[in-house]
Amino acid sequence: MAAVARGELTTRDRLRRRMLSLRRLREQAIEGFIFLNALLGVAVLVGIMLLLLREGLPLFRDYSFIDFITGTHWYPVSEPPTFGMLPSFTATLWVTGGAIAIALPIGVLSAVFLSEVAPPWLRDVLKPLIELISGVPSIVIGFIGLLVLAPFIADALNLNTGLTGLTAAIMLAFMSLPLIISISDDALQAVPDEYREGAYALGATKWQTVWFVLIPAAFSGVTASVMLGIGRAVGETMTVLMVAGGALKIQHSIAEPMRPMTATIAAEINNAVQGGLQYRALFATGIVLFILTFIVNLIADIVLERQKRKFQR
Amino acid sequence: MTSNGEGQGLKLDITVAGEKMMQAREKDAALTQTATAHLRADRVNLYYGHFCALRDVSLEIPARSITALIGPSGCGKSSFLRLFNRMNDLIAGSRVEGRVLMDGVDIYSPDVDVVSLRRHVGMVFQKPNPFPMSTFDNVAFGPRRQGISKRSQLKDIVERSLREAALWDEVEDKLQEPGTALSGGQQQRLCIARVLAVQPQVILLDEPCSALDPIATLKIEDLMRELAAQYTILIVTHNMQQAARVSSQTAFMMADEERAGRIIEFGNTRELFTKPKDKRTEDYITGRFG
C-alpha cells in the first residue's frame, strides 16, 4: 500500500483496475443489449405500420381512393375488379356497435355486482372464471356461434339464415365482456371509501350510492374499458368470419349477413396474388383497421391516465 | 346546567335540568321528531365482533348546544360519535347493547329506518370528502335522493345551505365547478352545507379541522357557534383548545385496561378544564399524556 501512496502501481493494482473497467464495459454491453431488445418492441409496432403502408398504399396508384372508401362493390374477380370497402366498413360498425350495446350494460352491472354486492369469497370465485372466458380461442367462440347460436337466431327471428351481424355481435359481446367487467370493477374498487361514507351519512341507500356517486366517479375507468372492448370487437377475425354471414352489400339492419373488414381480409388473403390489386386492397383495408384500433387504444390510455391522476391526490 | 359527577366512578350518570320533561317525552315514545333534538346514551356497550370498543357508556347531550368529546387516540371517541347516526352498522360484526336515544326514541329499535335517521343526524368527516361533482350537485345530493327534482326548489335549497355554511359568497358564481377544486377549508364548509341541505336536527363532527390550516379552522369554529343556535352539535376533537373555545359541555374519554372506551368525566366545559374532578382528566388536560 505504501507503494501506491508513493505513486507506484503494483502489477496487482494494474490488473485490478483493468478488471474493474472490464467489468464496467461488460455492464454497459449488457445494458446495451437489453436496450436493443426493448427497442425491438417499438420496432415491431413501427414495422407493422410501415409494412401495411408499403403494401397497401400503392393501391391508390391504380385505384381511386374515393372509390375505395365509398364504393359499395367489392368484386375482386370481376373485369375490372372493384374494391369498394364501404360494406365491410359498415359491417364492422354494425357488429361492433351491437357488441358494445349488449356488453356495456351487462358488463357494468356485473362489475357493480362483483365490486359492491358479492361477498369476498364469491368475488374470488367469479373473477378468475370471468378471466377464463377471455382465454377461450376466438375460433371456438365462432364454432359455437355457428353450430348453436345461428340456428337459434334463424328460428327466433324467422330468418333464412342465422349467420348474421346480430349473431356475430352477440358472440363478440362475450369476448369483450371480460375486459369491460375487469376494468370497470377495478375502477369501482379504486373509488375511495370516503365517498361511500359521505353518501351513507347523508341518508343515501347503498344502491343510490352506487348509482349516483360510485359509477360517476368510476366513469373514466368504465369509458376506458369500453374503448378497449371496442378495440377487441373491431379486431376480432375468426368469430365474424364464421358467423357474420359473408355477404358484401350495404346492410339495412343488423340481422343480415355481412362481412366485416377483418373477415374480408381473412377470407381473401390466400387467394390474392402478391403485389396484385386485390393483395394491395386487402392491405389497405388492414391500414384502416390499424388506424381504428390505434385511435381506440389511445383514447383508452389517455382516459385511464386521467383517472389514475384523479384519485392520486 | 349542573353537573353531578362521581369523580372516581367508571360510570357517570348526568342529570340535566328539565329531566322531568324528558321523562314525559320518553313515556310518549312518539316517533315524531320535534325541532330540538336531545341525545342520550344509556349504558351502551359497543362490540366489533368479540372486541369491546365502548363499555358502559352513558351520556346526556343537551339540545342546541355544542358538546365536545376529548381523549387520547384510540379511546373510542369516533366509535361513540358514530353511535348516533348508526354508521357503525356498516362495520361487519358490530353490535350495540344498551339504548341510544334521540328525543326519547331508541334509534336502534327496529321501527327506525336507518336511512331516515341519517337525514336527521348528519355527519362531517375528518378529511373533507366532497363528491367528484360540481359544488351545486354536492349540496343538492341529499335533497335529490329525497325526491326533490324541481330545479327552482333545488336552487333555493342549495343557496340557503351554502349561506348557512358561510360559503355562499365564495362560490356563488362557480357553482358548476367541481367541489374538489375548492381549498381544504372551503371543501369542509361545502361538506357542512351538504349536511345542512337535508335539514338535520343533529350535526356530528369527527375532528373536522384536523386536516385544515389554522385560519380555516377558526372559520369553521365560528360557523359551529352560529349553527349551535339551531342544531345539536357533537364534536370529537384532538385539540383541547378548540374544545375549550367552542363547546358548552365536554366529555373526557379513555380506554380501560381492555382497550374499551369509557367516559371518565363529563361536565361544563369551563369547569372541566379549570377544575377537573377526576385525576385522569387533569393529567390529560395538563398534557401529562395523550
Next chain:
Amino acid sequence: MSTLAGSRREVFARRWIQIAGFSLAGLATAAVIAPVIWVVADIFVRGHSAITWDFLTQDPARQGKEGGIFPVIVGTFYLMIGTLIFAVPVGLQAAIYLSEYARPGRLLRLINLSIVNLAGVPSIVYGLFGLSLFVFTLNLKTSIMAASLTLACQALALIITSSREAMVAVPREWREGALALGASRWQTTRHVVLPRAMPGILTGIMLAIGRAAGETAPILAVGVAFQLGKLPNSPDDQFLALPYHLYAIAIQVPGMPESRMWATALVLLAVVLAFNLGGIILRIYYGRRRQS
C-alpha cells in the same frame, strides 16, 4: 314532516328499487358466467365420445372425416415452441429494460405507448405483417418459421407487460440492499429481481403461449394448411394446426360428422385452457406462498 321511521311509501320504494337494482346486477353476472360454463360443458359432452386413442395418434384420412388429428396436434406443438423461442428472450429483456434500466422521459413513454398499442392490433393485421415481412421480404416462405415469428410478435406485448408487472412488484428495498453491497445493476437484476419475479413471469409466458396455440388469423396466410401428406420435417415446411383445422372442418368440408368437429374443438379447448389454468394456478399458488 319527516319521522325517524321514514314515510312508509318512500321507504318501500327505496327498498324495492335497491332490491331490483342489485338483482339485475346479479342477473347480469349470471348471464355472463352461465353461458360460458354451459359452452365448455357442451363441448365436452358432445366431443368426448369421439376422442379415442386412435383419434389422437393417427393421421387424418378422407379430408379429416376419418382417422385422427395427430399431425395437427404436432403442428400446434411446434408452433408453441417456436413462439416460445422467439418471444420470450426478446420480451423478457424488453421487460427487464423497462423495469430496471429505463429512465423516465419521452423515450420511455414512446415505448410504453407502443406496447399498449401492440396489444390492441387485430390478429389478422399480424397475419398481414407476417406475410409481408417474413414470407415475402425475408423470403422464409410459408413455413413453421414464418408462423412462429408472426405469433411471437403477437405474444410479445403480452409477455412484456406481464413480465414487467412481475418485476416492478419486487420491493424497492431489495434492489437497494443489493446495490448498496456493491452489486452491479445487472447482478442485482439477475440474482435478486428475476428469481423473485419468476413466478409472475412464468404465468405470463404460459398465458401467452396458450393464447398463441389458439390463434388462427395470424397463421392463415403464413403457412398453415389443411391437408399435408406428411409431418413437417423442418422449420421451412408447412404445417397443420388445431385452430385452423377446426375452422376448415367446420366450414369447408361437406359431410363432416359433427362429433369430429366437437372432438377437435374439445382438444383445442383443452390445450388452451390447460395453459391458462396452469398460469392462473401458478399465480395463486405463488401469491399464497408469498403471504405466509
